[in-house]
Amino acid sequence: MCPIRRIQKEDLKTVKKLSDASLPETYSMGLLKKLVNAWPEACLATESQDGVIGFVIGRKDGTKSRIVLICVDTEFRKKGVGSELLNRYLGIMKRQRFKTATLLVEVSNQQAIDFYLHRRFKIKERKPHIYKNGSDAYLMERAI
Numbered sequence: 389m390c391p392i393r394r395i396q397k398e399d400l401k402t403v404k405k406l407s408d409a410s411l412p413e414t415y416s417m418g419l420l421k422k423l424v425n426a427w428p429e430a431c432l433a434t435e436s437q438d439g440v441i442g443f444v445i446g447r448k449d450g451t452k453s454r455i456v457l458i459c460v461d462t463e464f465r466k467k468g469v470g471s472e473l474l475n476r477y478l479g480i481m482k483r484q485r486f487k488t489a490t491l492l493v494e495v496s497n498q499q500a501i502d503f504y505l506h507r508r509f510k511i512k513e514r515k516p517h518i519y520k521n522g523s524d525a526y527l528m529e530r531a532i
């Protein structure tokens with residue numbers, strides 16, 4: 389398994405590239421930088437010899453830990469990389485005494501919804517028109 393470490397400033401270009409290629413919202417470099425600086429221990433990357441292949445970015449959401457983004461390069465999906473990132477993230481959150489992990493996912497993103505459902509997340513609510521493209525999101529949560 390690839391090593392997991394904190395996201396560094398130098399990773400942000402690849403983080404943005406992976407995220408832009410996979411998700412309905414684009415995140416500016418400025419916003420990514422802000423998220424990583426705000427809570428570095430909740431922002432993890434994993435890499436192969438050619439560079440970053442996956443990452444997770446979290447932020448505090450009141451008393452909950454919110455997964456803002458989790459993304460794995462298409463070439464490396466279904467090999468356990470996303471699970472490793474999620475497990476590491478949840479372990480860190482547990483040590484920080486968070487009791488709940490939360491996230492938003494586009495309702496059409498069945499691959500990600502299944503990924504979360506298989507990892508004990510539950511759909512709590514449908515939030516209308518969350519994304520710039522007008523689509524709805526599911527709010528999903530699980531106990532940590």
Ligand SMILES: CC(C)(COP(=O)(O)OP(=O)(O)OC[C@H]1O[C@@H](n2cnc3c(N)ncnc32)[C@H](O)[C@@H]1OP(=O)(O)O)[C@@H](O)C(=O)NCCC(=O)NCCS
Pocket residue numbers: 410411456457458459460461464465466467468469470471472492493497499500502503506
């Ligand atoms: C969601 C996402 C992060 C999952 O990453 P991933 O690396 O494919 O995740 P995993 O490989 O750990 O798990 C995916 C599936 O592959 C399976 N898998 C893992 N290793 C495997 C292997 N060696 N052989 C076959 N299947 C395998 C897992 O069991 C899992 O299936 P399950 O959910 O039925 O248990 C990835 O699909 C992604 O980046 N999507 C685009 C971005 C996105 O939508 N993010 C979520 C919203 S923020």
